[in-house]
Amino acid sequence: xxxxxxxxxxxxxxxxxxxxxxxxxxxxxxxxxxxxxxxxxxxxxxxxxxxxxxxxxxxxxxxxxxxxxxxxxxxxxxxxxxxxxxxxxxxxxxxxxxxxxxxxxxxxxxxxxxxxxxxxxxxxxxxxxxxxxxxxxxxxxxxxxxxxxxxxxxxxxxxxxxxxxxxxxxxxxxxxxxxxxxxxxxxxxxxxxxxxxxxxxxxxxxxxxxxxxxxxxxxxxxxxxxxxxxxxxxxxxxxxxxxxxxxxxxxx
Amino acid sequence: xxxxxxxxxxxxxxxxxxxxxxxxxxxxxxxxxxxxxxxxxxxxxxxxxxxxxxxxxxxxxxxxxxxxxxxxxxxxxxxxxxxxxxxxxxxxxxxxxxxxxxxxxxxxxxxxxxxxxxxxxxxxxxxxxxxxxxxxxxxxxxxxxxxxxxxxxxxxxxxxxxxxxxxxxxxxxxxxxxxxxxxxxxxxxxxxxxxxxxxxxxxxxxxxxxxxxxxxxxxxxxxxxxxxxxxxxxxxxxxxxxxxx
Numbered sequence: 001x002x003x004x005x006x007x008x009x010x011x012x013x014x015x016x017x018x019x020x021x022x023x024x025x026x027x028x029x030x031x032x033x034x035x036x037x038x039x040x041x042x043x044x045x046x047x048x049x050x051x052x053x054x055x056x057x058x059x060x061x062x063x064x065x066x067x068x069x070x071x072x073x074x075x076x077x078x079x080x081x082x083x084x085x086x087x088x089x090x091x092x093x094x095x096x097x098x099x100x101x102x103x104x105x106x107x108x109x110x111x112x113x114x115x116x117x118x119x120x121x122x123x124x125x126x127x128x129x130x131x132x133x134x135x136x137x138x139x140x141x142x143x144x145x146x147x148x149x150x151x152x153x154x155x156x157x158x159x160x161x162x163x164x165x166x167x168x169x170x171x172x173x174x175x176x177x178x179x180x181x182x183x184x185x186x187x188x189x190x191x192x193x194x195x196x197x198x199x200x201x202x203x204x205x206x207x208x209x210x211x212x213x214x215x216x217x218x219x220x221x222x223x224x225x226x227x228x229x230x231x232x233x234x235x236x237x238x239x240x241x242x243x244x245x246x247x248x249x250x251x252x
Numbered sequence: 253x254x255x256x257x258x259x260x261x262x263x264x265x266x267x268x269x270x271x272x273x274x275x276x277x278x279x280x281x282x283x284x285x286x287x288x289x290x291x292x293x294x295x296x297x298x299x300x301x302x303x304x305x306x307x308x309x310x311x312x313x314x315x316x317x318x319x320x321x322x323x324x325x326x327x328x329x330x331x332x333x334x335x336x337x338x339x340x341x342x343x344x345x346x347x348x349x350x351x352x353x354x355x356x357x358x359x360x361x362x363x364x365x366x367x368x369x370x371x372x373x374x375x376x377x378x379x380x381x382x383x384x385x386x387x388x389x390x391x392x393x394x395x396x397x398x399x400x401x402x403x404x405x406x407x408x409x410x411x412x413x414x415x416x417x418x419x420x421x422x423x424x425x426x427x428x429x430x431x432x433x434x435x436x437x438x439x440x441x442x443x444x445x446x447x448x449x450x451x452x453x454x455x456x457x458x459x460x461x462x463x464x465x466x467x468x469x470x471x472x473x474x475x476x477x478x479x480x481x482x483x484x485x486x487x488x489x490x491x492x493x494x495x496x497x
Contacts, residue, residue: 236275245402245494246446248295252374252472252491 001117009091012114016084019116020056024082026118029056033111037064037074041102047073054093054106056082058119062095062104076104122244134179134213134235135164142167145211145233149175158198161191166199169209174199176210184214184221184232193228254281254318254342257310260332260353262480263340265456266303267329269479269486271322272452273299278368279318285311291371297449298371300487307483309337318342318349319363325351328358374489378466378474380407380441383433386477387459389414392425393451399423402493403450406442407435407467416447433462441467443492450475453488470495 002019004011012031020027031054037047052073053065060080063072076082080097093106135154142149148170156166165177176199178192189212196210210230217225217232225232266288270277273292280287285304291297305311332338332353339352349360396403396416403416403423412432414425429435450473457463457477466474475488 246294246296247491247494249291249298249374249472249489249491250295252376 001115003113003115005113007111007114009086009089009108009111012091012108012111013084013086015114016116021084024056024060025058027116028058028119030054030113030115031108031111032113033108035064035106035108038105038107039074039102041097041104042100045074049109051110051112062093064106074104074106076102134181138165138177138179138213138235144235145177145213151177158195158202160194160198163195163199174203174205174208176208178210178212179235180212180214182215184212184217186221186224188212188214189221189224189228189230192230196230253312253314254316254340255310255312256308256340257337258308258340260329260336260338261334262303262307262484263325263338264329264332265479265484266301267322267326268456269301270299271326272449272455273297275323276319276321276363276368278365279320281313281316281318283313283315289371289373290368296446296491297453298373298489300373300489301484302486303480303484307480316342317365319365319368320349321360321363324360328353328360331356331358374472376466376468376472376474376489378441378468378471379439380437380467382407382412382427382435382437382465382467383462384412384427384465385431385433385459386454386457386461386463388425388427388431389454389463390451390457390459392423393447393454395423395425397447397451401447402444403447404442404444405465405467405473406440407437407465408440409435409437411435412465434464441469443467443470443473444495445473445490445492449490453490456486 004015007015016029020029034049034051035054036049039045050066055063059078061078062076062080062082064074066073076095076097080095083094085092091108091111095104138145139151139154142151146169149167151165151167153166154164156163163176164179167175169175176192176195178188178195180188192210192212196208199205199208212225212230212232213235215234215236217234222232270288270290274290277288277290283305285302288299288301290299328351336353341350343350346359347362349362351358351360392414396414399418399421400416403414406413410429412427412435416423453475454463456479461477464476470492472489472491475490476486478485
C-alpha cells in the first residue's frame with residue numbers, strides 16, 4: 001500500500017504515474033479531496049466543488065462518493081479508461097467509456113490523500129433465501145408468472161398493507177402478486193384476498209386477479225385459493241451456489 | 253397419436269433416472285419408443301434415455317413431443333402399486349396426458365416444449381472402459397458420501413478404483429480385473445467428480461446389474477446401463493471437477 005498525504009496536484013500526478021498508471025488493472029486507486037465532476041453521456045450533469053472520495057477499481061470502474069448516502073454521485077462502469085493530467089494547477093481525471101459513449105471529467109484542486117494498492121479477492125458473494133430474491137426474479141422476468149405480464153409497482157401501498165408486486169396481464173386486467181419465502185399458508189390467502197379487494201374498491205374494477213407465489217403451495221391452500229377465485233404459482237428460488245471447481249459439459 | 257399401456261415400475265424408473273437432473277422434460281415420442289435427453293440447469297450433467305416400444309404392453313404412437321412435469325408425473329405414479337399397469341394416452345383436444353391406473357383417471361396438463369431446447373451431446377474421447385456391478389459401485393459411493401463431496405474414479409489395465417478424501421478420513425475402493433465384467437484401459441485414466449451427481453446416476457440401477465463406465469483424464473465420465481429388462485437404456489454424462497491445488 002502506497003499513500004501520500006496532502007500532495008500538491010503535481011505530486012499527486014507523479015504518485016499516480018508511479019503506482020497506478022503502469023498497471024491500472026492491478027491497482028486500486030483512492031483519492032480524497034475537493035473536486036468538481038462534469039459528466040457527458042446518456043445525460044449531462046455538473047457537480048460543483050465539494051469534498052469527496054474517488055475510487056478507481058482494478059477493472060476500471062470509477063466511483064465518486066459524497067460524504068453521505070449509499071450510492072456514488074457519479075460513476076463509470078467496468079472497463080472505463082482513466083487518464084490523468086495537470087491543468088491550471090489542478091489534477092484532472094478524464095474517464096472514458098466506449099459503450100455507451102460517455103465521459104466523466106473530474107478536477108481536483110485540493111488533495112487530502114492519494115492511495116494505491118493491489119487487492120486480491122477471488123471470493124463470490126453468496127446470497128440465499130430472501131423474499132426479495134423471488135420478487136427481483138419476477139421483476140426481471142415476469143414471464144415466469146405468465147406471458148404478457150407487466151409489473152408496474154413493487155411495495156404498492158393499499159388500505160390493508162403493501163402489495164409485493166402489482167401489474168397488469170396482457171388483457172390489461174390488474175394483477176396483485178403476493179410473494180412468500182417458504183410455505184404458502186391460509187393467512188397468506190386472506191392477505192392476498194384483502195389486497196385484491198382493496199384494488200377492486202380503489203379502481204372500481206370488477207375484475208382483479210390475485211396470484212400467490214411461493215416455493216410450495218400445499219393442497220389445502222390451493223383449495224382455499226380456488227374457492228376465493230385466486231391463483232397461485234410455485235416459484236422456485238434460483239439459488240445456485242457457485243462451485244469454482246465444477247466444470248460444465250459445455251466446456252467439452 | 254399416443255396410446256400406451258405399461259408397467260408402472262418402468263415409468264417410475266424413467267422418473268428416477270431423469271428427475272435428479274431436471275423438473276421438466278421433453279418426451280420425444282416415435283413409433284419405435286420414447287427418448288428423453290436433458291441437461292441439468294448447471295450444465296454439469298446430461299441424461300439420454302431410450303425406452304423401446306417393446307417395453308410397453310401396448311404401444312401405438314406417432315411422432316410427437318410431450319412436455320412433462322416430472323414432479324407431477326411422479327405424484328401420479330405414487331398412486332400405482334408395483335406391477336400395476338398404467339394406461340397413458342395423449343388427448344390432443346385438451347393437450348393433456350390421460351393416465352389411468354385401475355379405475356382412477358388422472359388428466360395431466362402438459363408443458364409447452366418450445367422452451368425446452370434440444371441438448372447437444374459433446375464429442376468426447378474417453379479411452380478407458382470398465383463394467384462394474386452396481387452393488388460394488390454403490391458401496392463405494394455410499395462410503396465416500398460420508399467423508400467428502402467429491403470422489404476420484406480411475407481405471408488402469410489391472411483395476412478400477414474409487415477414491416474419496418475428506419479433511420480427516422479417506423475411502424478407497426479397488427476392484428481388480430477379476431471382479432469386473434469388462435476392463436479396457438490403454439494406460440491410466442483418472443477424473444474427479446461430484447458425489448451428489450454421481451450417486452444420483454447410479455442409484456436407479458438394480459444392485460446385480462452392470463454399469464458401464466467410460467473415462468478419460470480430467471474429462472467427463474459416461475455412465476451407461478440398461479433398465480426395463482433391457483428394453484430401456486440410459487446414458488449419463490457428467491462433467492469433471494477440477495483437481496484442488
